[in-house]
Amino acid sequence: MDTPIARTWLLGLCGSLRRESYSRAVLDGLAPMLPVGTMLDSHDLRLPLYDEDEDGPATPAPVRAFRETIAACDGLLIVTPEYNHGIPGVLKNALDWASRPYGACVLIGKPALIITTSPGFVGGARAQAQANETLLSCQARIVTGPQVVIGNIAEKIRDGRLVDEPTLRFAAAAIDRLLVACRETHRPDPV
Template sequence: MTESVRLLGISGSIRRNSYCTAVLQTLGEGLGGKASLDLFPLHDIPPYDPDLDAENTPDSAVALRKAIAAADGLVVISPEYNYGMSGVLKNALDWASRPAMQAPVKGKAILIMTASPAFTGGVRAQHEMRETLAGMMGRVIARPQVVIASVHEKIKDGRLTDAAAISFALAAIDDLLAEIRMLRAAGAV
């Protein structure tokens, strides 16, 4: 890509030693100049309240919307809680989905991932993530699912260390970058 690409990473975990955040940090370091990956922390996003979503929108929700709007694409990763995405992520996406039909996610290329200590790697949450983001009119890229199973055994010192998982996730980011190139060529971004 000749133009720089700005990716925004959103981790569905606010845990201090979050596996999902560690995955995003590792991937950002492995991009090799193809793109930048900035992380948006969800710690300060309040519960979605339509009564606050107008001229009273909380600063953290406004900042999330602006960060999404400024990005060329999103990398969204979640743990799996009770077969779905984390409540923290769903809440942030609810804030990011407004204003309806004009949300900053609309038309944005998005890569979804899950990571879990379970052998399933959070795969059951992927459907819910895909449905929510598609409902927001985001462009979740079609590709084999990025699922990091037994993630607790693959994180060391705050970084993903499993070579196969890193390679597969970076290939998924390459697919995301290809989608962004296609959207740019079509004048959609």
């Protein structure tokens, strides 16, 4: 009998909307390296601006779809640049929508790996810290271990993809930890 291949669905969230985004190139460079049975889809973060008056019965359809997609995926792979020493408003806005309803949001317990990028030396380390804080407050299951902060990103991209081998290997090790968290999250509690 063939051994069934476990399917793991990662949802990629890119903190940049820029057409030639380096962060998007990181997602595109990592996709072919994923283990067999792992899928990576991305969700566009062009959502309306968060408005608590619109959150409830009138929640905009794109936001509902976003929340449902997060609920359905096994884990989040967030790749983002740093803007002004923090995460871009686009990503914060999306996480704010995802964080509600309070106490029952789709991020609770959701495995999440954060990768930050920068053309500068520091690799978006400050955005990494801020994304950690936000996801912690949402009770996401943040992947721990060495943080993936990718500096000098412009030199590591070719034809719209991350190609730098040491960086790919380092990020792949973190994705392995994300996949372990995804499996553990689905595993039934021992009796």
